[in-house]
Amino acid sequence: MASNGICDRVAIVGMGCTDFGELWGQSASDLLIDATTQAFSSAGVEKEQVDAYWLGTARGYSGRALSEPLKIQYKPVTRVENMCATGSEAIRNAAYAVASGAYDLVAAVGVEKIKDYGFAGLAGILPPSDGTASTMSPPATFALLVPAYAQKFGVDEAKMKEVISRIAWKNHCNGAKNPKAQYRSEVSMEKIMNSPRVAGEFGIFDCSGVSDGAAAAILCRAEDAHRYTDSPIFIKALAFSAGPGEGYASQDYDFTTFPEVVASAKDAYKQAGIVDPREEISMAEVHDCFTVTELVLMEDMGFSPRGQGWKDVLDGRFDLDGAQPINTDGGLKSFGHPIGASGLRMMYEMWLQLRGEAGERQIKAPGMGLTHNLGGAPGSCVSFISIIGT
Amino acid sequence: MSGIIRYGSYIPYFRLKKSAFGAGRGERAVASYDEDSVSMAVEAARDALRGACIPDSLIFATTSPPYAEKLNSATIAAALDLPGETRSLELGACSRMGLSGLILGLDLARSGEATLVCAADVVIGAPGGARESGSGDAAAVFLTGKNEDSIAVLKGRASATTELIDVWRLPGDQFARQWEERFGADVLSPVMMDAITRALKQAGVQASELNRVIVDSANPRVTAAVPRAMKLTPEQYSNPLQNTVGRSGTANIGLQLAFTLDSARPGDLLLLISAVDGCDVLVLEVTENIHAGRPQRTVEQWLASKSADLDYHSYLKWRGIMPFEPPRRPEPERPAAPASVRSGRWKMAFVGGRCQVCDKVNLPAQRVCVKCGAIDKMREEPYADALGRVATYTLDHLAYSLQPPVVAAVVDYEQGGRLSCELTDVKPTDVGIGTELEMTFRRLYTGQGIHNYFWKARPKR
Numbered sequence: 001m002a003s004n005g006i007c008d009r010v011a012i013v014g015m016g017c018t019d020f021g022e023l024w025g026q027s028a029s030d031l032l033i034d035a036t037t038q039a040f041s042s043a044g045v046e047k048e049q050v051d052a053y054w055l056g057t058a059r060g061y062s063g064r065a066l067s068e069p070l071k072i073q074y075k076p077v078t079r080v081e082n083m084c085a086t087g088s089e090a091i092r093n094a095a096y097a098v099a100s101g102a103y104d105l106v107a108a109v110g111v112e113k114i115k116d117y118g119f120a121g122l123a124g125i126l127p128p129s130d131g132t133a134s135t136m137s138p139p140a141t142f143a144l145l146v147p148a149y150a151q152k153f154g155v156d157e158a159k160m161k162e163v164i165s166r167i168a169w170k171n172h173c174n175g176a177k178n179p180k181a182q183y184r185s186e187v188s189m190e191k192i193m194n195s196p197r198v199a200g201e202f203g204i205f206d207c208s209g210v211s212d213g214a215a216a217a218i219l220c221r222a223e224d225a226h227r228y229t230d231s232p233i234f235i236k237a238l239a240f241s242a243g244p245g246e247g248y249a250s251q252d253y254d255f256t257t258f259p260e261v262v263a264s265a266k267d268a269y270k271q272a273g274i275v276d277p278r279e280e281i282s283m284a285e286v287h288d289c290f291t292v293t294e295l296v297l298m299e300d301m302g303f304s305p306r307g308q309g310w311k312d313v314l315d316g317r318f319d320l321d322g323a324q325p326i327n328t329d330g331g332l333k334s335f336g337h338p339i340g341a342s343g344l345r346m347m348y349e350m351w352l353q354l355r356g357e358a359g360e361r362q363i364k365a366p367g368m369g370l371t372h373n374l375g376g377a378p379g380s381c382v383s384f385i386s387i388i389g390t
Numbered sequence: 391m392s393g394i395i396r397y398g399s400y401i402p403y404f405r406l407k408k409s410a411f412g413a414g415r416g417e418r419a420v421a422s423y424d425e426d427s428v429s430m431a432v433e434a435a436r437d438a439l440r441g442a443c444i445p446d447s448l449i450f451a452t453t454s455p456p457y458a459e460k461l462n463s464a465t466i467a468a469a470l471d472l473p474g475e476t477r478s479l480e481l482g483a484c485s486r487m488g489l490s491g492l493i494l495g496l497d498l499a500r501s502g503e504a505t506l507v508c509a510a511d512v513v514i515g516a517p518g519g520a521r522e523s524g525s526g527d528a529a530a531v532f533l534t535g536k537n538e539d540s541i542a543v544l545k546g547r548a549s550a551t552t553e554l555i556d557v558w559r560l561p562g563d564q565f566a567r568q569w570e571e572r573f574g575a576d577v578l579s580p581v582m583m584d585a586i587t588r589a590l591k592q593a594g595v596q597a598s599e600l601n602r603v604i605v606d607s608a609n610p611r612v613t614a615a616v617p618r619a620m621k622l623t624p625e626q627y628s629n630p631l632q633n634t635v636g637r638s639g640t641a642n643i644g645l646q647l648a649f650t651l652d653s654a655r656p657g658d659l660l661l662l663i664s665a666v667d668g669c670d671v672l673v674l675e676v677t678e679n680i681h682a683g684r685p686q687r688t689v690e691q692w693l694a695s696k697s698a699d700l701d702y703h704s705y706l707k708w709r710g711i712m713p714f715e716p717p718r719r720p721e722p723e724r725p726a727a728p729a730s731v732r733s734g735r736w737k738m739a740f741v742g743g744r745c746q747v748c749d750k751v752n753l754p755a756q757r758v759c760v761k762c763g764a765i766d767k768m769r770e771e772p773y774a775d776a777l778g779r780v781a782t783y784t785l786d787h788l789a790y791s792l793q794p795p796v797v798a799a800v801v802d803y804e805q806g807g808r809l810s811c812e813l814t815d816v817k818p819t820d821v822g823i824g825t826e827l828e829m830t831f832r833r834l835y836t837g838q839g840i841h842n843y844f845w846k847a848r849p850k851r
Contacts, residue, residue, distance in 0.1 A: 117720075118718075119718040119719050119720060126723070128723070128725075128726030128728075128729055129723070129725065129726060129729050130725055130726065130729040130730045130732065130733035130736075130737050131723075131724075131725030131726075131729075131730065131737070131834065131837075131842040131844060132733060132736065132737050132754070132844045134798070134810040134811060134812075135722070135789055135790070135796075135812070135834070136784075136786055136789060136796070136798040136810065137719070137786050137788035137789045139786070139788055140784045140785075140786035140788065140789060140796070140798050143784040143786075144782050144783075144784055144800065147782060147784075147823070148782050151823075197785070197787055198787055198788055199784055199785060199786045199787055199788060199795075200784035200785055200786075244760050245760065246760050246761075248800070248808060248809070248810050249750075249751075249752060249753065249760045249761075249807070249808055250750075250760070250761070250808060251781065251802045251806075251807075251808050253808075255782055255800075379800075379810070
């Protein structure tokens, strides 16, 4: 019984990603057509060559959400959903399908059309219930991390606000260099720190963008990769963790960590043979749904020692020109967060960076990259981690 | 014979200063946005049932039923975790039903049925009117039973029914209307005096012997006429709750009775009069049991625990009198009827579970223990009276609420277990990690015509 991984057995040979944002003029179908068309063209394949599809979307239903707009000719299309980690789940399942030999060439596609709902933020679609579950909004559930972290590690309130604001500032700086990002301008620390409150210590600038968008990837077995491209990227690890919800049941959970992230990171590092992630991971796209999330993730994934992440944030370790750049494309904060597309968008940045195609935000000679995608809330969530290399 | 064996009262946390809407001095009690007559009745009843016998019957009297059709008293019974065999009745349509219910409860007790008599009202008056400024929201509950257990025994009673238009409200109307008060007073006063005479005669008590006369009527002129007609001294009839709580519909007479019992001495003779569309009169004598039978919280304590800076604007919004800009968030989903029945004792009575293998508390009870994974080894454990503390909290400006920001907290209980829930009756500035909390039954919201009742935590009152 083990998580054996599929290190270096699957390659990504083509990717596409739409602009993210408030795309009033485009439907989910439009976005899916645009993202897959880009991906097919990137891999140099025709739609007919793809044997099977995985569609990640929180709001679309069934494989028909993809097969009908693309007019897929009677191929398998699987719709997957795993909260905000939905897009990563599409990649994971597609990768296993080619690794198994069941198919030769597959596509993982993610999409969300959120802005048609007409209200601020995200809202889950839940089955009928007894009405007793907590009704906290997503920012409120993550805002619990701020005072908990500050108290445990002796960071005073003002310093803590500076730390989380700096994460937003950095991700906006990165997003400003990304032509596909929802928010493409730098924002001053002062503006971030004084933005209207949403929940707890969070102002509006501590929250990720709410956006429409789609992204897609074409995958095949590693040995076939060079048929499609000279510079494929290879999957080193795919890890996933869903928890029992112990944080909301146990008094010893202190809201300064995500046990699900720790578990998925451990599994991913084992699959990829990584011993010291702080040194061996040269860049990461992580789930910065709220600023403090990124801080806690740095520690849960071993990029910073426990309780020291806030110092690394202030020291610029995670800046674009830092020792370990995080969210080089702007992250959820600035690129935006169309739920089902986000995991694929993270992979798209790996695709660009590892192939040297990231333009203004290209980092020098990246080695291994990591994507991390989270769904749920502190106390009960799902966590995905991939490690990607050349 | 029969009597009252236990009682409980409830006054909501919020008070509206009458000066906030230009109606002079004093305050009225205001049910919070998440309260109604049912949830307030539950609050008062919890105190009445503490250490008492399990009632055979439940009576609920209100003129503000949360559901016009559907047994509201069933919600009360479920929140109190009463047995399924409980008989339950509902009285309404007239604020006199508070006292009528108590007399009926005493009658049922005489035939051997311990009866929980709940009266609660959220009284809404049209803005600017006397009913708005003179009314209040509250609950009072009495458990009736056998004579020997009573803290106050029935000495005499009388009733009358009168057909007239004095105070009335059509189904669907928000505000009651009143005929010229002088007319109602002229018709009701003689009816009332006759009933008083009959009840006192039955009890063998003279007016001068009464230690306390509690008068209630929807018509202020009727109330005002009693002291002179009965030649009472101010000590016998003064009502200090009028300017702190207001006339609380069906609960008004009971709240005053609870207030009286809080400081009554054995042998005290009490006269209760409620004159609305006729009259009910009850004569009670306080017994030696009074010292042991008092509730955990007195009316005085409820009065002292308050927030008196509620603004008129919020009040109008809470009562649905004034429309308001809704939050730009999806409206809450109605609770599903089958799921609500399945979660029964958790949702309604706040009964959790403790794993019999590893002793871990699971809130709500789980089939698989979150700690040890044992399957179907959970023992139910009541949590309604559990005390807890704020483990961590946040202010949620985005969540759908009539009183933003929502104070959302993770609550750790003294007897073990943790729950993420909303705090209520709270000022955001008064919350901190470690704040002591107790649980309260509330109407979280109404979604697509279904009230969603569940429990919230509040700072200890």
